[in-house]
Amino acid sequence: MDLITIAFYFFSALTIVFGAVVVFTKNIMHAAFSLLFAFFGIAGLYVLLSADFLAITQIMIYIGGILVLIIFGVMLTTRITGVDVKTGKIGKIQIGIAGLLTVLIAATLIMIFSTSKWYLADSKPLDSTVNEIGTALLTNYLLAFEAASMLLLIAIVGAAFIARKKH
Amino acid sequence: MEIGLTHYLVISAILFSLGLYGIITRKHAIMVLMGLELVLNAANINFIAFARYGGMNIEGHIAAIFVIILAAAEAAIALAIVLNIYQNFRHVNIDEVDDLKG
Secondary structure, three states: OHHHHHHHHHHHHHHHHHHHHHHHOOEEEHHHHHHEEEEEEHHHHHHHOOOHHHHHHHHHHHHHHHHHHHEEEEEEEEOOOOOHHHHOOOOOHHHHHHHHHHHHHHHHHHHHHHOOOOOOOOOOOOHHHHHHHHHHHOOOHHOOOOHHOOOOOOOOHHHHHHHHOOO | OOOOOEEEEEEEEEHHHHHHHHHHOOOOOHHHHHHHHHHHHHHHHHHHHHHHEOOOOOOOHHHHHHHHHHHHHHHHHHHHHHHHHHHHHHHOOOOOOOOOOO
């Protein structure tokens, strides 16, 4: 086993195990912190896929931004010391149906993925993708890029407007 | 066995199913959001895996960047709405939030 294989299994185990903890734990704070490790594992998978810019973006935006927002949300909407921090239970039948549905979807997806004959172009990994991404964003995808910046501005203004206290 | 496209696709399928299970079974609104983030990340892994093994084209990376941008906007708006629900109802159990006018 070479180093890349070991690294792949390490990062995918990190992602899957902590993703499962996010979904199955009862304590919402544990779920928020497990999400951190799951995102970190995904960033490692991006590095193995030679997407260096996206790995850094994943760490900076997901871990530094979205996760901090989520933890703020948890702390502002739950009484940490009380029992309210545990999320409510639902019925056994609903959990059974949801689990069955999920396993069915996972099995179907994995079967499709492993039996399809994908077209694989031979490609050597680039040294750095930043140059190509910058060129593509400012030429072919310029309109989408500007639309995304407008969307972020509107989303921030809208979020501040919705979340402020009513008088 | 060398690590190939299928390995990454299987990882993303498992992650997608975990996120879906979280979205279906959780009652706390923020836990549903966390499940949603897992699903979006699974989609991103697919994009980048196909970009890597389909000839190292950069379009998959661009799509993943836009997914991350939309996820950031969605998280900000969703948490603002969740805070508003908490101010009105004093809880964020999405099964009981069914009033159109609070």
